[in-house]
Amino acid sequence: MTNPRRQLCWRSVFVTFAVCTGTMASGEEDRTVEEKETNNKKRTKGAIATAWLTFYNIAMTAGWLVLAVVMVRYYLQKGTHKGLYKNIARTLKFSQTFALLEVGHCAIGIVRTSVIVTGVQVCSRIFMVWFITNSIRQIQNEESVILFVVVWTITEITRYSFYTFNLLNHLPYFIKWARYNMFIVMYPLGVIGELLTIHAALPYVRRSGMYSLRLPNKYNVSFDYYYFLIIVMLSYIPLFPQLYFHMLRQRRRVLHGEIVVEKDE
Amino acid sequence: LDLIVGSVVAAPGPPTPAKRKPTKKTKKAVVFFEVEILDAKTKDKLCFLDKVGKVLPSFSLHWYPARQSIRLDPKGKSLKDEDVLQHLPVGTTATFYFRDLGAQISWVTVFLTEYAGPLLIYLMFYFRVPFIYAPKYDFTTSKHWVVHLACMCHSFHYVKRLLETLFVHRFSHGTMPLRNIFKNCTYYWGFAAWMAYYINHPLYTPPIYGEQQIRLALTVFLFCQIGNFSIHIALRNLRPPGSKTRKIPYPTKNPFTWIFLLVSCPNYTYELGSWLGFTLMTQCLPVAFFTLVGFIQMTVWAKGKHRSYLKEFRDYPTLRSPILPFIL
Numbered sequence: 026m027t028n029p030r031r032q033l034c035w036r037s038v039f040v041t042f043a044v045c046t047g048t049m050a051s052g053e054e055d056r057t058v059e060e061k062e063t064n065n066k067k068r069t070k071g072a073i074a075t076a077w078l079t080f081y082n083i084a085m086t087a088g089w090l091v092l093a094v095v096m097v098r099y100y101l102q103k104g105t106h107k108g109l110y111k112n113i114a115r116t117l118k119f120s121q122t123f124a125l126l127e128v129g130h131c132a133i134g135i136v137r138t139s140v141i142v143t144g145v146q147v148c149s150r151i152f153m154v155w156f157i158t159n160s161i162r163q164i165q166n167e168e169s170v171i172l173f174v175v176v177w178t179i180t181e182i183t184r185y186s187f188y189t190f191n192l193l194n195h196l197p198y199f200i201k202w203a204r205y206n207m208f209i210v211m212y213p214l215g216v217i218g219e220l221l222t223i224h225a226a227l228p229y230v231r232r233s234g235m236y237s238l239r240l241p242n243k244y245n246v247s248f249d250y251y252y253f254l255i256i257v258m259l260s261y262i263p264l265f266p267q268l269y270f271h272m273l274r275q276r277r278r279v280l281h282g283e284i285v286v287e288k289d290e
Numbered sequence: 291l292d293l294i295v296g297s298v299v300a301a302p303g304p305p306t307p308a309k310r311k312p313t314k315k316t317k318k319a320v321v322f323f324e325v326e327i328l329d330a331k332t333k334d335k336l337c338f339l340d341k342v343g344k345v346l347p348s349f350s351l352h353w354y355p356a357r358q359s360i361r362l363d364p365k366g367k368s369l370k371d372e373d374v375l376q377h378l379p380v381g382t383t384a385t386f387y388f389r390d391l392g393a394q395i396s397w398v399t400v401f402l403t404e405y406a407g408p409l410l411i412y413l414m415f416y417f418r419v420p421f422i423y424a425p426k427y428d429f430t431t432s433k434h435w436v437v438h439l440a441c442m443c444h445s446f447h448y449v450k451r452l453l454e455t456l457f458v459h460r461f462s463h464g465t466m467p468l469r470n471i472f473k474n475c476t477y478y479w480g481f482a483a484w485m486a487y488y489i490n491h492p493l494y495t496p497p498i499y500g501e502q503q504i505r506l507a508l509t510v511f512l513f514c515q516i517g518n519f520s521i522h523i524a525l526r527n528l529r530p531p532g533s534k535t536r537k538i539p540y541p542t543k544n545p546f547t548w549i550f551l552l553v554s555c556p557n558y559t560y561e562l563g564s565w566l567g568f569t570l571m572t573q574c575l576p577v578a579f580f581t582l583v584g585f586i587q588m589t590v591w592a593k594g595k596h597r598s599y600l601k602e603f604r605d606y607p608t609l610r611s612p613i614l615p616f617i618l
Contacts, residue, residue: 241493246575 074135079192081126086185088120093178110158110165110174117174120181121154150177152257153219160235161226169225173218176211183207205276212272216265223258230254330364330387356465359389394465401455404474408482409448415486416441427492434496436504440489440572443511447564450519458522460529462536481580489572497573504571511567518560520546525557538603551607552615554596558588559613589613 092113099109124147130136131143158170187204190196230236236250326338359368362378364387369378378384416437420428432438488494497503524547528537541550549556565581592613599606611618 240488240491241495243495243498243573244575245488245491245495245573247488 075192078130078135079189081130082185082189082192085120085123086182086189088116088123089178089181089185092116092120092174093182096175096178106168106171107166110170113174114159118154118159121150121177124150153222156236157222157226161229163229164222164225167222167225169218169221171218173215173222176215176218180208180211180215201279205279208272208276212265212269216261220258220261223254227251227254324383325386326383327360327386327388328364330359330361330389333364336388354394356394357391359391360386361389362386364389391467393468395468395471396465397461397463398455400466400471400474401459402452403471404478405448405451405455407475407479409445409452411479411482412441412444412448412486415483415490418490422487423492430492432490432492432494434494436496436571437489437494439504439508440568443508443568443571444486447515447568450515454519454522458526460526460531481576481583484576485572485574485580488574488576495573497571503573507567507569507571509567511564511571514560514563514567517546517549518557518564520544521549521557521560524550536602538599538606549615550610552610554599554610554612555588555592558592559615561588562613589618592618 095113095116096109099112100106103109127136128140128144128147131138131140153173158165164170183200183203187196187200190200231251234250236248236253238246238248240247324338327336328334329336361368362380362385368389369386415422418427418430497507524542524544525539527542528539529535539550541548546560547556549559553559562581562585565577565584569577569581589612596610596612
């Protein structure tokens with residue numbers, strides 16, 4: 026009696042997991058059946074992968090929680106956000122850079138998301154942390170920085186705890202609700218924070234000529250970081266709607282998918 | 291959905307010659323096929339034809355034949371125009387799946403557009419047309435002779451490509467999806483502008499090793515241009531005019547084709563060589579970047595071609611690599 030139930034539970038979790046990690050091809054359903062059929066070898070590999078992913082997601086949840094706690098404590102003690110960045114800089118850099126591992130997870134296949142999508146997302150975060158806020162000190166006390174850091178913290182805590190609970194087969198509904206609903210507000214807010222920060226950094230970049238290469242030089246190439254940043258800002262215009270609507274579609278599919286599974290049972 | 295019948299469904303060779311030449315009184319049995327065409331994604335029945343016995347005209351309302359992909363399996367490969375209904379693995383009731391390939395454009399059009407662009411764009415930078423560089427440089431020429439040489443090489447390369455498209459190449463497919471022309475032109479035109487900007491810049495720095503470097507680069511460039519052209523001619527001669535047959539290419543009397551012993555797609559090898567020569571000649575990082583990106587794309591194509599050669603011909607020479615002898 027318990028066996029078929031557990032199998033079904035595994036399958037629905039796997040499907041939800043695959044669905045929630047962004048693998049939306051309709052072929053995925055067939056693949057989960059295939060996976061069950063070639064079970065033995067894959068079970069051991071799957072167990073190690075699951076153990077590692079669980080550890081990774083717990084660690085990342087913890088990292089971003091620490092960041093949240095530090096920020097709240099600082100604000101309660103000092104009453105202002107000035108000087109906050111210096112306190113959280115190291116934790117932020119550490120947590121965000123660690124996320125590069127996620128690209129590796131997709132590349133070796135233990136997480137079924139597109140390498141390119143994950144790569145682009147992680148790279149844009151790394152870019153913001155290392156090439157904007159870390160290197161342009163004058164903007165570190167801007168409100169927009171706090172805005173996007175807060176947004177990122179909330180989003181990442183939700184996301185990583187979602188993955189953790191999924192892997193442990195115990196997903197509280199409110200975490201799933203948070204993951205698939207909060208982005209509707211968080212995502213645009215985060216984009217606003219990032220764009221405002223880059224915009225604030227522009228005058229300092231122009232004045233200092235940082236990361237730029239002028240002619241003449243023996244490589245016969247030039248690079249202007251100022252114009253590069255302007256292009257980056259413009260690229261949000263085509264990219265943001267695509268990602269936003271992708272997440273909206275994922276959300277609809279998860280809710281819709283839930284109904285279908287219930288019908289089967 | 292309206293009736294969509296592509297030319298593939300029409301059997302070019304009718305199953306019964308007796309219908310056409312009634313000179314002999316012997317009657318051959320007429321084989322009729324029933325054909326149904328389903329949409330590959332939704333499996334809706336698009337049309338059903340009974341008694342397909344003779345060549346059907348290809349009429350369609352807005353899905354012209356080049357856009358139609360008819361296949362035996364929804365996820366399989368498209369059938370070709372030359373396929374005859376009789377010779378396909380179907381019973382007397384054939385089920386085909388239809389997929390709309392989207393708006394199509396001919397390969398020749400795409401090639402001509404994507405090659406004409408770099409030719410003209412580079413010349414605009416070479417002649418320093420206004421609004422590119424500072425106004426005092428308008429319509430001036432560079433004082434470095436390597437810049438003039440580079441312009442000649444670059445222009446020669448694209449003129450060669452245009453002429454080959456018009457007179458040499460024999461294309462297997464007539465058309466490609468329309469959006470490819472935007473993608474391809476952005477790539478070619480964008481890179482051409484980026485390279486040309488720096489090579490023809492008033493502050494251009496000539497190669498460090500001066501004349502030696504330029505001479506070597508020019509030799510490599512010309513050698514590979516001739517090689518590339520030789521390969522295109524050899525490939526053209528493999529295929530009689532109007533046919534779409536595929537044969538294994540072999541070295542000919544032309545020494546430039548002897549590379550076929552080691553490589554499946556030497557046209558790409560020579561192309562890489564040409565651009566390496568051009569990079570060396572101009573010592574320009576954007577050119578190196580363009581060479582790298584082109585190399586990656588050509589490697590992908592070469593590997594695909596190599597794989598399809600191996601699949602199609604059992605006696606395919608084992609010494610050959612896709613693009614770089616023994617390496618890749």
